[in-house]
Amino acid sequence: MNPTRRTFIAGTTALLGAAALPGRAAAATGPIPDGARVPVLVIGTGYGGSVAALRLAQAGVEVHLVEMGMAWDTPGSDGKIFCNTREPDYRSYWLRTRTKAPLNYFLGFPIDRDIPRYTGILDAEEFSGITVYQGRGVGGGSLVNGGMAVTPKRENFAAVLPSVDPAEMYGVYYPRANAELGVGLIDPAWFDSTACYQYARVGRKHAQRSGFPFVFVPDVYDWDYMKQEAAGTATQSALAGEILYGNNHGKKSL
Incomplete structure (x- = not known):
C-alpha cells in the first residue's frame, strides 16, 4: 500500500x-x-x-x-480486511449471491459457491462472450488485479491511442508511473530455488519445450515480503491464497 x-x-x-x-x-x-x-x-x-x-x-x-464501493480499511469478524480466494465470503463479490471465479472448474470440480449478498470487492459484469472483472472500492482495480503492472507493448500503442505521442509516454510517463507504484520483478534466482514456485517452473519447462516464450510479469507485490512469507517469518498473504479479493499484506494498492 x-x-x-x-x-x-x-x-x-x-x-x-x-x-x-x-x-x-x-x-x-x-x-x-x-x-x-x-x-x-x-x-x-x-x-x-x-x-x-x-x-x-x-x-x-x-x-x-x-467511487462505487467502500474504503477497504475495516477488518471483518476474522480480523482481516480481505477474504481468502479459496474461502470467499460476503466480502468477495459485489451484490452477488454466488461467486463467479475466472476459472469455474478445477480437476472437474466446481469452484463457485454461494455467498451472502453484499457490496463486496470484486464485480463480475457479464457481456456477450466475455466477463469483465472490476474492483469495487477506494483504489479501484488496484485492489483486485493481483498486483500486475504491465507496460503495454509499444508496437501496439499507436493502434489504440493514435493521437498520443508514444515517445513521451514511454520516455516519461510509464517510467514515472512504474517508479511511483514501486513496480518490480521477482528475483530469478529465488524463483528457481523456492518451493512455492515449483509448479511455475514446471510450466516454464513445458512452455519452452513447446516453443512458447516465458516472461516474468512486472508486479507491485513486495518481493522481499514474499521471501519472508516463504521463510515463515511474516504473515502469509499471496502464499496463503490471497489475490482475487484483495491482499491483507505484501501488495501495494492505491
Whole structure:
C-alpha cells in the first residue's frame, strides 16, 4: 500500500483540494449532496482517477472523487480486511449471491459457491462472450488485479491511442508511473530455488519445450515480503491464497 495515495483518496466520496497537499490540514470527506455543483468531479479512484485527482489537487484545484464501493480499511469478524480466494465470503463479490471465479472448474470440480449478498470487492459484469472483472472500492482495480503492472507493448500503442505521442509516454510517463507504484520483478534466482514456485517452473519447462516464450510479469507485490512469507517469518498473504479479493499484506494498492 502507498500510504500517501491511500490517504489522498480515503473515503467512498471525498472532497480533496489544496488541503490534501503535504503540510496542510486534512481534506474533508463525506457524501456529495444531491444537485451539488463542484469545481471538478473525478469518477473512480483507480490508477487514472487517482493520478488525475492528485495532480489537480497539487495545482490547488478542489476535487471531488466518487467511487462505487467502500474504503477497504475495516477488518471483518476474522480480523482481516480481505477474504481468502479459496474461502470467499460476503466480502468477495459485489451484490452477488454466488461467486463467479475466472476459472469455474478445477480437476472437474466446481469452484463457485454461494455467498451472502453484499457490496463486496470484486464485480463480475457479464457481456456477450466475455466477463469483465472490476474492483469495487477506494483504489479501484488496484485492489483486485493481483498486483500486475504491465507496460503495454509499444508496437501496439499507436493502434489504440493514435493521437498520443508514444515517445513521451514511454520516455516519461510509464517510467514515472512504474517508479511511483514501486513496480518490480521477482528475483530469478529465488524463483528457481523456492518451493512455492515449483509448479511455475514446471510450466516454464513445458512452455519452452513447446516453443512458447516465458516472461516474468512486472508486479507491485513486495518481493522481499514474499521471501519472508516463504521463510515463515511474516504473515502469509499471496502464499496463503490471497489475490482475487484483495491482499491483507505484501501488495501495494492505491
